[in-house]
Structures are given as structure tokens and as C-alpha cells.
Amino acid sequence: xxPPVATGVLVLPRQTAAALVCTVALALGIRATCSASANExxxxxxxxxxxxxxxxxxxxRANITPDGQTxxxxxxxxxxxxxxxxxxxxxxxxxxxxxxxPFSGL
Numbered sequence: 001x002x003p004p005v006a007t008g009v010l011v012l013p014r015q016t017a018a019a020l021v022c023t024v025a026l027a028l029g030i031r032a033t034c035s036a037s038a039n040e041x042x043x044x045x046x047x048x049x050x051x052x053x054x055x056x057x058x059x060x061r062a063n064i065t066p067d068g069q070t071x072x073x074x075x076x077x078x079x080x081x082x083x084x085x086x087x088x089x090x091x092x093x094x095x096x097x098x099x100x101x102p103f104s105g106l
Contacts, residue, residue, distance in 0.1 A: 049095035053088055071095065 047054050048071070053062075058076035065071075069090045074083045075098075086098035 049088065052095045052097060072101075073098075 048062075053059065053071065053073070060074050060076065062071055062073040071088045071090075073086055073088075075086060076083055085101040085104040087101055088095045088098045090096075
């Protein structure tokens with residue numbers, strides 16, 4: 001196991017700290033996902049589903065299932081007080097057209 005990294009009041013393994021950085025980046029609206037680079041302690045941002053998931057719209061707070069096959073995310077709708085929840089599935093190496101979740105309130 002990697003030596004811990006201090007992050008605020010939490011002490012996390014390096015991989016967990018890197019995942020936390022990626023999660024925060026996504027929460028701030030950075031349209032990227034992170035994977036390990038040659039140096040496993042430095043995540044490399046990657047566009048995902050460009051034109052399908054990552055669009056000129058305001059997508060944020062993405063979460064992926066442990067098997068890597070389903071992505072859940074929010075999209076801000078004007079006037080930016082409405083957030084719509086979506087899901088997309090990885091099918092044959094491509095992300096499906098996002099579908100509004102039935103409980104999203106849309």
C-alpha cells in the first residue's frame with residue numbers, strides 16, 4: 001500500500017487522494033475523467049464521450065460505477081438553478097446518448 005497523503009484533516013492512501021482530486025475537478029465542472037499515468041500517483045485527465053457526455057453544455061458531478069460501464073452526471077439548465085440527472089452506458093467502447101433519470105424531476 002502507498003504511503004498516506006495528508007489532505008486537510010483526512011489521511012488517505014495516494015491512490016485515494018488522486019481519486020479525490022479527480023472528483024473535486026469533476027465537481028467544479030471540469031469535463032474530464034482521470035486515470036493513472038506512467039507515474040501512478042499523478043492522474044491524467046481525459047475527455048470522455050466527447051460530443052456525447054462532454055459537450056458545450058454544463059455537465060458536472062460525474063460518477064462512474066465500479067465496473068466502468070455506467071456514468072451518472074448532472075447537467076445545469078438555464079437559469080442554472082435546475083440540475084438534470086442523466087445516465088449513460090458504455091456500449092461497444094462508446095458512451096450511449098445520455099438519458100434523463102426518471103426521478104430527476106424533469
